[in-house]
Amino acid sequence: MSAPSMLRGGVFVALLVTLPMLGLQHWFLNLLVFVLIYATLSSSWNLVGGFAGYPSLGHAGFFGIGAYTLALIFKDHVLATGYEPFLLLPVVGLIGALIGWPIAVISMRTRADVFAIVTITFLFVIQTLAFNLHDLTGGSQGTALPIPPFSAAQFEVPFYYVMVALLLFTMGLTFATMRSKLGLSLVSIRADEDKARGVGVRVIGVKVLAFSVSVGITSMVGAVWAYYESFIYPQFAVDPLITIAMVLMTFLGGRGTLWGPVLGAVILESGQQLLTYQLGAVQLYLIVYALIFLVIILLLPRGILPTIEDRLRLRSRRRRADAEGAATAVWPKDTAISSEADHANMLGGGAT
Amino acid sequence: MSDLLSVHEVTKVFGGVRAVDGASLSVKEGTITALIGPNGSGKTTLFNIITGYLKADAGRVEFAGHDVTGSDPGRLYRQGLSRTFQQARIFPQLTVQENLVVAGGYGWRKLFTSRVGREDRLRADSLLEEFRLDRVSDLFASELSYGQRKLLEFAAVLMSSPRLVLLDEPTAGVNPVLIETMERHVRERNAEGITFLIVEHDMTFVMRLCDPVIVLDAGKPIFAGAPSVVQNNALVLDAYLGS
Numbered sequence: 001m002s003a004p005s006m007l008r009g010g011v012f013v014a015l016l017v018t019l020p021m022l023g024l025q026h027w028f029l030n031l032l033v034f035v036l037i038y039a040t041l042s043s044s045w046n047l048v049g050g051f052a053g054y055p056s057l058g059h060a061g062f063f064g065i066g067a068y069t070l071a072l073i074f075k076d077h078v079l080a081t082g083y084e085p086f087l088l089l090p091v092v093g094l095i096g097a098l099i100g101w102p103i104a105v106i107s108m109r110t111r112a113d114v115f116a117i118v119t120i121t122f123l124f125v126i127q128t129l130a131f132n133l134h135d136l137t138g139g140s141q142g143t144a145l146p147i148p149p150f151s152a153a154q155f156e157v158p159f160y161y162v163m164v165a166l167l168l169f170t171m172g173l174t175f176a177t178m179r180s181k182l183g184l185s186l187v188s189i190r191a192d193e194d195k196a197r198g199v200g201v202r203v204i205g206v207k208v209l210a211f212s213v214s215v216g217i218t219s220m221v222g223a224v225w226a227y228y229e230s231f232i233y234p235q236f237a238v239d240p241l242i243t244i245a246m247v248l249m250t251f252l253g254g255r256g257t258l259w260g261p262v263l264g265a266v267i268l269e270s271g272q273q274l275l276t277y278q279l280g281a282v283q284l285y286l287i288v289y290a291l292i293f294l295v296i297i298l299l300l301p302r303g304i305l306p307t308i309e310d311r312l313r314l315r316s317r318r319r320r321a322d323a324e325g326a327a328t329a330v331w332p333k334d335t336a337i338s339s340e341a342d343h344a345n346m347l348g349g350g351a352t
Numbered sequence: 353m354s355d356l357l358s359v360h361e362v363t364k365v366f367g368g369v370r371a372v373d374g375a376s377l378s379v380k381e382g383t384i385t386a387l388i389g390p391n392g393s394g395k396t397t398l399f400n401i402i403t404g405y406l407k408a409d410a411g412r413v414e415f416a417g418h419d420v421t422g423s424d425p426g427r428l429y430r431q432g433l434s435r436t437f438q439q440a441r442i443f444p445q446l447t448v449q450e451n452l453v454v455a456g457g458y459g460w461r462k463l464f465t466s467r468v469g470r471e472d473r474l475r476a477d478s479l480l481e482e483f484r485l486d487r488v489s490d491l492f493a494s495e496l497s498y499g500q501r502k503l504l505e506f507a508a509v510l511m512s513s514p515r516l517v518l519l520d521e522p523t524a525g526v527n528p529v530l531i532e533t534m535e536r537h538v539r540e541r542n543a544e545g546i547t548f549l550i551v552e553h554d555m556t557f558v559m560r561l562c563d564p565v566i567v568l569d570a571g572k573p574i575f576a577g578a579p580s581v582v583q584n585n586a587l588v589l590d591a592y593l594g595s
Binding site for chain 2: 178179180181182183184185187188190191192194195196197198199200201202203205206256
């Protein structure tokens, strides 16, 4: 890992750890919890939608599965310390991943828009089940979870730190993926799946693994959200808008990057909440929200971070070209067909 | 020389069109065999069937003595049968070096190892140097010119230590200097023991490099022989020029 990356990571972790110690008001801590929830959701979606290029619209189904799994585990329980649900998050994640495995095997036989349709169908199946399996979910009446026995003064803090841990875990996993041949395989699948299969990449296994891990994390976040809310309704636990938010945040920040989904979540979630506070409940904020999004997408179509990266790379190449002399240093960037001069360069000069 | 690749009575129909019509041919180990024919004669379809990208409606394909009909392209690749495409297919979001690493082939165990390990780098860099692509190894493949992409795709298939390489129009859209480079690489690799089957429209390239030459017309081979013989064969002339 390079020194700037380590510094960036260190500052980020230090900032996350110290924020609640600054005596922030409840509404702001609540906002931060939701930003962390969406940052983790987007980062987990990024593993399959960003790296592998499979635009899953069914992730909210797994968010709901996580929420209801925790609700079922702790039905009629009285909590002693309040931390018990957090300790069971890995179990919830494992259940989500195990459910995700066969879903991935089936749905990932399709691609692109068909895959999106198959996964959103799964979401609606889960939503319908949540509304109708009354014994398990309480149907449209909803279901209660144990009330977290945390003091009112510190209520958000445990949730905040658990979400910090989940976000760092997801980002760590993303970082490890990017640095491994798993990441290389996923990007090759996104670029040209048939070709990737043709050069021996274990296409099916890699895709299914990424999907299962991704939905496992999504389930864990759903469980934390359910515990935080203490009462869940099917229309909110299995909400297509959650999936849409994950996708928008990832695309806004930059898909297939480590920091993009986090940046997207910080901008969109905090922007949405702040605009709601400013403009009230008349939903005028949606117009401002849409305008901001439109402007960013028009100016930065690949997402914020990749666009900035591209511009920096171009600038540094121009500088290098200036230093070395244009004839030898500028490599064809925008040309589909190379010139004779390019090949002459490539062959060490002398070609006619 | 034994047959490294044998195709027996392979047929492929698209709607009402018989793209490959009971084609049988063989490629002897150690040769540079050409597969030529007019446009629409079924060359690329046959390539796709041999390499597992298309399923044949009938017939059998044998590679290195094993029946590989309908095998997955990845499995064939790992067994030593690799190919390039008419329009170079590279991974644009990966760097030039990473394109080679991903084509190197790795199993489950290596999936969780470093993206570009020391061994990968040594192997890839040596090939990139040989193909004069070392100066662009850190660029994204999307930034390469068309000719460079063709070279990269060719270099990438060599990462897997293949026994048989199928080249689909390696010189299409490539300038004469690069054609010579490509020819040199084919000759060198062939001298090291790699067998080639080449689909090509550039007849001077074929006549210089390949022996034997198989001519395909309307989905089936009509002639096979030495280049000098093929050039004067009445059936071949008829297929190309019309009667």
